[in-house]
């Protein structure tokens with residue numbers, strides 16, 4: 362395998378001598394969507410992330426590719442309609458990464474949502490899906506519901522409604538999208554920070570980059586810049602463009618992952634929290650159950666957001682209410698994750714009532730930021746950004762390579778959760794951008810989140826292959842092991 366430090370250096374040196382059509386800052390799902398669209402249209406594109414790809418919000422979602430049944434309540438019709446369309450498109454474009462999932466929405470006496478309102482809601486959802494629906498909803502009696510989910514609380518159960526949505530592992534989808542865009546001629550570097558923007562009012566902007574692996578700095582030139590930095594948007598816009606006020610509001614969403622036999626693993630279950638009536642989900646994920654989410658205003662910096670005991674207890678209490686025999690406690694939690702939603706500022710709305718639409722801002726000619734939106738709509742958001750740049754006459758109109766649906770490679774999916782060998786680790790390093798132990802055991806193979814042992818068995822082998830690939834010193838490798846140890850403690 363080529364020395365990976367040298368490979369990064371050569372790549373950045375070559376890029377220094379070109380003028381890029383587009384530099385994308387931020388390698389979460391939004392940046393990945395813009396990159397897919399730009400490379401599909403053959404624009405010279407570089408995407409950089411200050412940390413690992415999908416290490417921001419795009420590994421902490423509920424992992425649903427969905428229209429958003431919940432958004433019917435806030436009457437976000439357009440968002441539901443577009444999301445359903447995108448759900449169908451992703452099922453077609455990324456069949457190894459996105460699949461259909463059945464949902465059960467049980468109804469109980471005394472709850473705000475009656476069986477008939479859920480039934481009506483799912484039909485409305487179905488009609489809004491239009492040509493892109495995944496089948497009609499089905500009403501089930503109490504007995505039928507309990508046959509499907511025997512662990513479900515039977516007391517006061519009136520029945521349930523079954524409907525379908527989609528599911529994808531967010532980090533796998535993000536990294537696979539970046540991988541597919543690179544296969545189409547794009548360039549992507551993680552652990553590469555933007556340290557300075559100059560010439561921002563000129564036709565060609567200069568961007569100073571710091572490779573955080575080697576510590577070297579480079580200056581690349583680009584005609585356009587798209588900032589897809591999610592919860593970092595306000596702080597960077599204040600720093601770079603003299604923005605005075607916050608435009609987005611951050612809301613923390615927590616999930617816990619548990620191992621329980623009380624749920625069948627065949628479908629997700631929607632639960633109205635007995636604490637505040639919010640809709641939460643218990644979703645089968647990678648052989649475990651993902652429970653979430655919370656929705657509370659947050660003011661800490663994105664990299665400091667943490668799961669509190671209160672968050673954990675809220676989710677455990679909700680699950681135990683619906684699956685009383687589960688009797689889950691804090692010690693049953695395999696891992697927990699917190700992410701920050703970007704909601705468009707509105708003074709009075711509660712976080713859960715705020716719109717999930719995205720916010721696009723122009724910061725001078727050829728510089729645009731995008732924040733918010735959904736995992737589900739990332740392809741459409743990417744297309745919107747490219748359309749916006751074209752409408753500003755910032756890009757030549759280029760025809761997509763093909764008018765057929767783009768195929769997003771599912772190769773990474775084959776390495777998820779698998780036992781690791783020297784050869785599979787090398788593959789992950791060389792083709793899927795792993796630079797350290799956590800990249801590999803967390804966002805590529807998911808061992809950190811779903812393995813109670815956190816993939817510790819693989820740490821030495823992974824460290825050895827990384828040292829070989831990057832020519833890391835013994836000290837650097839020891840630091841990585843220590844850092845992984847610390848990180849794995851944080852996820853419990």
Ligand SMILES: Cc1cc2nc3c(=O)[nH]c(=O)nc-3n(C[C@H](O)[C@H](O)[C@H](O)COP(=O)(O)OP(=O)(O)OC[C@H]3O[C@@H](n4cnc5c(N)ncnc54)[C@H](O)[C@@H]3O)c2cc1C
Nearest residue numbers: 387389390391411417418419422423425591614735736737
């Ligand atoms: C709890 C929760 C549950 C959700 N569930 C769902 C769901 O089920 N389905 C759905 O469709 N959507 C869901 N969403 C929404 C979805 O997850 C987000 O909209 C999406 O992940 C945001 O991606 P992003 O790329 O915009 O931001 P992020 O993923 O946060 O990416 C921003 C990136 O920018 C990088 N960055 C920041 N500053 C710099 C810099 N100076 N230089 C370089 N890089 C920088 C960061 O390192 C980061 O990787 C959920 C969101 C949350 C919080």
